[in-house]
Amino acid sequence: MIPSFSSHERRSSxxxxxxxxxxxxxxVSGNGAYGEDVVRQVLPGAQPAAAPQQLTxxxxxxxxxxxxxxxxxxxxxxxxxxxxxxEELKKLQAGIDERMKxxxxxxxxxxxxxxxxxxxxxxxxxxxxxxxxxxxxxxxAERLAIVNADLAAAILMKLDPRKASVxxxxxxxKAAATLTGIMASAARRVDxx
Numbered sequence: 001m002i003p004s005f006s007s008h009e010r011r012s013s014x015x016x017x018x019x020x021x022x023x024x025x026x027x028v029s030g031n032g033a034y035g036e037d038v039v040r041q042v043l044p045g046a047q048p049a050a051a052p053q054q055l056t057x058x059x060x061x062x063x064x065x066x067x068x069x070x071x072x073x074x075x076x077x078x079x080x081x082x083x084x085x086x087e088e089l090k091k092l093q094a095g096i097d098e099r100m101k102x103x104x105x106x107x108x109x110x111x112x113x114x115x116x117x118x119x120x121x122x123x124x125x126x127x128x129x130x131x132x133x134x135x136x137x138x139x140x141a142e143r144l145a146i147v148n149a150d151l152a153a154a155i156l157m158k159l160d161p162r163k164a165s166v167x168x169x170x171x172x173x174k175a176a177a178t179l180t181g182i183m184a185s186a187a188r189r190v191d192x193x
Contacts, residue, residue, distance in 0.1 A: 129158040137163070141170035144179070153182035 132140050132155055144152040144167065156164045156179060168176045 125154070125158070129155055132167075133159055133163055137166040138170045140167045145171055145175045149175075149178055149182055153179045153186065157183050157186065 132144070135143070144155065147155075156167065159167070168179065171179070
């Protein structure tokens with residue numbers, strides 16, 4: 001006689017059978033004896049289940065198949081790599097072109113500014129030279145002794161030689177010697193270094 005089970009007991013037994021089957025499947029990859037022991041422990045007195053199907057691994061491709069595959073796709077991979085590199089180079093070239101345009105614009109702006117500055121300095125220099133040319137020699141000597149030596153020498157070089165000599169005569173000997181040295185080195189046509 002077959003014992004009757006309630007629906008709850010049937011669900012429990014199904015769950016136990018499912019767990020046993022899962023353990024049996026795990027045991028196929030590991031130690032088979034351990035898996036069978038677990039099944040017996042879980043289902044005491046149960047009929048032994050049919051042996052699970054053995055899992056087989058697919059044969060790994062041998063080295064020659066791999067080499068053939070790689071050699072077959074080598075040209076396509078190389079072409080794709082070249083295409084990607086060419087695309088990247090085009091992007092980089094576009095970025096460089098943009099930067100060059102920006103640099104050219106800045107260069108033009110600075111050149112314009114430099115020309116205006118040079119024109120202004122030339123006018124200012126002429127004005128300063130005219131001011132010192134109109135001053136009394138002793139007052140001009142006193143002022144030029146205070147001014148930067150290079151600027152003072154430049155002013156003296158633009159003055160009339162007679163006026164410049166009178167101003168230098170009125171200056172302190174040390175200051176006059178310094179200015180004379182600067183004017184002499186500026187008058188040389190060849191760089192001494």
